[in-house]
Amino acid sequence: MKKTFDTEKKLYTLSLLVQDIPGVLSQVARLFSRKGYNIESIVSGETSQPGVTRITIVILGDELMVNQIAAQCRKLIPVMVVKILDEETSIQREFAMIKVKAVDRNARDEVIQMANIFRANIIDVSRETLTVAIFGDKSKTSALIDLLDDFGILEMAKTGTLAIERGRSSIYDDNKLREEYNYGKNVL
Incomplete structure (x- = not known):
């Protein structure tokens, strides 16, 4: 069964955990630029984990576009986790x-x-x-x-925009997904 995506354009919030290395913010922003996506808002800052930076990006687009750019971000070597935050279940x-x-x-x-x-x-x-x-x-x-x-x-x-999930949910919850993101990155 083929998945259908919402084609209505709206603001989406992506939250990324990346390795804190020089040029990582530029690398992520260039990916959006290459794909022709306009970033409405981008914020970068430290996390509670040393060597890990959290980047919050707000983009205007449809569901398919957001899922595609999230998948592209996951392929970047310094990116550890990518999560699309839902407006109802996050604080922005x-x-x-x-x-x-x-x-x-x-x-x-x-x-x-x-x-x-x-x-x-x-x-x-x-x-x-x-x-x-x-x-x-x-x-x-x-x-x-x-x-x-x-x-x-x-x-x-x-x-x-700064964003974080409400309640007990966190960006660290997707352990299985995080392992999938990192699969193959360490082989290089």
Whole structure:
């Protein structure tokens, strides 16, 4: 029986564990570029295991495309694990710092009130600006940015999406799959 894939384009989150070696992030990103896939967000950072880096990639595509790129990532020598994270069973967050014009007391008060409503923090204050830091899901961050835009955003820095599975599930659960990924890589 042939498997059918959903052809609707949506955002997919891939989580990879890779060996922490120079150029590994570039190698993974080049794979997406060669295949003509646009990366919406990419974040790389250390894990609890020495020598292992976690890369979280968000791409816009359909189910078939995501499964194909995941399979291609698994073939890369430094890649240990690849997991497609489901939106319902994972926690996805991003971080943003937004520098906003606040030229008078009323503007400053309004920005501070908005930051409080969104549980954001004011991390820098000057006579004419406030810098707001927010951590949350993409919709929360976007909503605050839209409201702050009325004051005049001078500068903004955002991370990509960070993601981890909910509950007891983890990227380390697929021991059988991890062994399959590594099969043949050690032969080279």
